[in-house]
Amino acid sequence: MTHDTRLVRHEEQIEELRKTIPEWIRNLERPPTPMLVPKFGPLAGIRVVSTGIVIAQPWTGTKMAMFGAEVIHVERPGGDIHRRTAPNLVRGKRVHGCDWANEAVCRLSMGLNFKDPKGLELLMALWKISDVWMESSAPGTLERSGITPELALAVNPKLVILRVCTYGQYGDEQMLGRPGYDALGQAFGGLIAVTGDEAGPPQRAKVYTADYLTALHGWAAVMMALWHARETGQGQVIDNSQYEAVHVTMGFQMPWISGEGKYTTHKGNKAPGFQPYDTFECKDGHVFIGALGPIIYSRVPGFLGLDPEEYSYENCSLDEAAVYSEKGLELDAKLREYCKNRTKMEVEKAFNAAQIGCCRVMNAEDMLKEPHFRMRETHVPVVDRQSGVPVRVGGITPKLSLTPGQVWRGAPAIGEDTTNIMTKILGFSEEEALGYYASGITHRTEPFEEPVVEPLEGWN
Numbered sequence: 001m002t003h004d005t006r007l008v009r010h011e012e013q014i015e016e017l018r019k020t021i022p023e024w025i026r027n028l029e030r031p032p033t034p035m036l037v038p039k040f041g042p043l044a045g046i047r048v049v050s051t052g053i054v055i056a057q058p059w060t061g062t063k064m065a066m067f068g069a070e071v072i073h074v075e076r077p078g079g080d081i082h083r084r085t086a087p088n089l090v091r092g093k094r095v096h097g098c099d100w101a102n103e104a105v106c107r108l109s110m111g112l113n114f115k116d117p118k119g120l121e122l123l124m125a126l127w128k129i130s131d132v133w134m135e136s137s138a139p140g141t142l143e144r145s146g147i148t149p150e151l152a153l154a155v156n157p158k159l160v161i162l163r164v165c166t167y168g169q170y171g172d173e174q175m176l177g178r179p180g181y182d183a184l185g186q187a188f189g190g191l192i193a194v195t196g197d198e199a200g201p202p203q204r205a206k207v208y209t210a211d212y213l214t215a216l217h218g219w220a221a222v223m224m225a226l227w228h229a230r231e232t233g234q235g236q237v238i239d240n241s242q243y244e245a246v247h248v249t250m251g252f253q254m255p256w257i258s259g260e261g262k263y264t265t266h267k268g269n270k271a272p273g274f275q276p277y278d279t280f281e282c283k284d285g286h287v288f289i290g291a292l293g294p295i296i297y298s299r300v301p302g303f304l305g306l307d308p309e310e311y312s313y314e315n316c317s318l319d320e321a322a323v324y325s326e327k328g329l330e331l332d333a334k335l336r337e338y339c340k341n342r343t344k345m346e347v348e349k350a351f352n353a354a355q356i357g358c359c360r361v362m363n364a365e366d367m368l369k370e371p372h373f374r375m376r377e378t379h380v381p382v383v384d385r386q387s388g389v390p391v392r393v394g395g396i397t398p399k400l401s402l403t404p405g406q407v408w409r410g411a412p413a414i415g416e417d418t419t420n421i422m423t424k425i426l427g428f429s430e431e432e433a434l435g436y437y438a439s440g441i442t443h444r445t446e447p448f449e450e451p452v453v454e455p456l457e458g459w460n
Contacts, residue, residue: 001232001234003236004237006169006170006239007149007163007237007239008149008150008153008236013150013154014150014153014157015154017150017151017154018155020154021124021154022124025121025124025125025155026128028125028129028426028427029129030128030129031129031424031425033045033047033070034047034068034070035070035425036070036108036420036421036424036425037065037068037070037106038406039068040068040404040405040406040408041066041067041400041404041405041406042067042403043064043068043069044068044069045068046064046068046069046070046131047069047070047071047072047129047130047132048061048064048065048069048070048071048072048130048131048132048133049072049074049123049127049132049133049134050071050072050074050107050133050134051074051114051123051134051135052134052136052137052164053076053080053136054080054081054082054136054181055082055099055103055182055208055211055215056182056210056211056212056214056215056218056242057135057164057214057215057218058073058082058103058104058107058136059103059211059212059215060134060162060214060215060218060219060222061073061134062103062105062106062215063215063216063219064132064219065105065106065107066105066106066396066405066406066407067400067403068403068405070108071106071107071108072107072108072110072126072130072417072425073107073109073110073412074110074114074126075109075112075414076112076113077111077113077440078414079111079414079415079445080100082097082100082103083096083097083414084097085097085099085100089101089387089391091389091453092384092386092387092388092389092448092453093387093388093452094386094387094388094413095387096384096386096389098391099208100386100411101384101387101389101393101410102391102393102394102411103411104411104412105393105407105409105410105411106406106407106409107411108412108420108421109412109413109414109416109417109418110415110417110418110421111414111418111442111444111445112418112441112442112443113440113441114147115145116439116440116441118436118439118441119442120145120146120147122422122426122436122441122442123147124152126426127155127159128155129425129426130156130159131158131159131229132160132161132162132222132226133152133159133160133162134218134222135161135163135164136163137165138165138176138177138178138179139168139176139177140176140177149237156235157233157234157235158229158233158234158235159229160222160229160235160236161235161236161237161238162221162222162238162240163237163240164218164240164241164242165180165241166178166179166180166181166185166188166242166243167188167242167243168239168241168243168244169241170239180242182208182209182211183204183210184210184242184243185210185214185241185243185245185246186205186209186210186246187204188243189242189244189246189247189250190250190253191204191205191209191210191246191249191250194250194253194264194265194266195266196268197266197267198265198266198267198268201266202265202266209246210245210246213242213245213246213249214240214241214242216245217240217245218238218240221238269288271323272320273320273323274291274292274293274318275291275297275317275323275328275331276289276300276331276332276335277289277290277291277292278332279361280335280336280340280347281340282339282340282342282343282346282347283341283343283344284343284344285360285361286344286361287344287348287351287358287359287360288358288361289335289339289347289351289356289357289358290357290358291317291356291357292357294313294317296356296357297313297317298313299354299355299356300331300335300356301331302354303350303351303354303356304331304334304338310327311327311330311331315327315328316328316331344360345360348360368392376395376399377395377396378394378397379392379393379394379395380392380393380394380395380407381455382407382409383448383450383451384410384411385409385410385411385413385416385447385448386412386413386414386445386448387448388448388450388452389451389452389453390451390453390454393407393410393411395407412447413445413446413448414444415442415443415444416444416445416446418433418437418442418443419444422436422442
């Protein structure tokens with residue numbers, strides 16, 4: 001089976017490249033897996049080497065690490081730039097980004113300059129003893145340094161290679177060399193166009209939605225490719241673009257524009273063709289009320305004490321015309337009047353008792369104190385090993401009945417696992433490992449294994 005030539009452009013070079021691999025790498029035996037992480041979960045036995053930066057690709061690795069994969073995240077000198085992105089943990093002994101503290105749990109960190117020829121050899125060695133290599137760079141960036149999918153497949157023919165970037169590995173040449181970030185993936189993929197109140201400009205989703213969606217697509221794709229590799233012995237390259245991960249969430253937009261010549265823009269939280277499906281202001285915050293379809297909608301007029309025939313589904317919620325009709329607007333106004341005179345908890349309980357979907361709009365403080373989050377371990381306590389600050393981070397999602405995931409360690413200090421990776425996985429002696437440190441090819445930061453400050457009272 002041959003590769004898509006847009007993703008593996010020079011498959012014919014693989015055999016020739018295999019002859020250039022240093023002998024010590026060709027002879028390297030794969031050590032037991034896992035070697036440096038606890039054995040748990042359905043992905044125990046899978047080893048991943050990750051060389052990307054910021055969120056989308058590294059968090060793909062984290063999702064696999066949470067279910068037992070041994071994930072070695074390679075960090076450049078100074079560590080990933082996202083470690084320094086605000087907001088930061090500042091109470092510890094080293095300032096550290098909160099995003100990274102949340103997203104890097106369960107991963108190993110190796111400090112490596114793989115632009116150095118000896119550093120590239122170490123990367124090749126990691127390919128040899130791993131199942132997956134993940135990277136995130138604009139097309140052509142790694143290739144200019146001689147780091148190619150062809151070389152990786154020459155080292156390890158079974159290697160699954162995940163490539164993450166905003167616009168993909170092929171397409172319009174004008175798009176491919178551009179810088180890419182989460183918000184650009186949101187913009188190009190269509191999300192920003194439909195987000196925000198119509199009285200203002202389009203809005204980006206305020207969490208890194210494109211990154212997280214890309215990561216979820218990424219680890220699903222990796223698992224499919226691993227299945228194929230185990231069945232056939234053949235690795236492959238995965239092209240995972242941010243904008244497409246966003247674009248597939250656009251729902252009705254493409255059928256509507258291509259089939260009817262219509263599309264929606266940013267019109268706030270209201271659904272374009274039914275109601276209620278919006279945020280409503282209460283005395284102490286907001287709730288979201290949703291009634292999709294005629295069965296659930298039919299409960300709304302009765303709940304508000306309205307005539308069900310006068311405020312029927314056909315009159316108020318069938319389509320956009322009904323939503324913005326006189327009766328549709330009256331229904332919306334009566335819902336808002338009901339909510340504004342009550343607390344959000346009162347509204348939530350009343351609507352749910354009537355079997356109409358309603359939920360408080362939760363902020364971080366609400367979520368940290370909410371019993372349901374605690375009972376499901378939606379957040380779990382760890383020590384951030386770069387700063388030494390005790391924090392809560394996202395827990396395991398989804399839950400598995402036989403092979404559950406674990407958050408077994410907080411985010412690592414920069415390169416903290418380098419020595420163990422060199423000596424226990426790659427087979428170097430302690431003296432040889434020290435030589436790599438001395439030459440600047442590798443680097444390591446001592447972790448804080450115990451908290452250096454007390455947990456914030458009431459928050460942990």
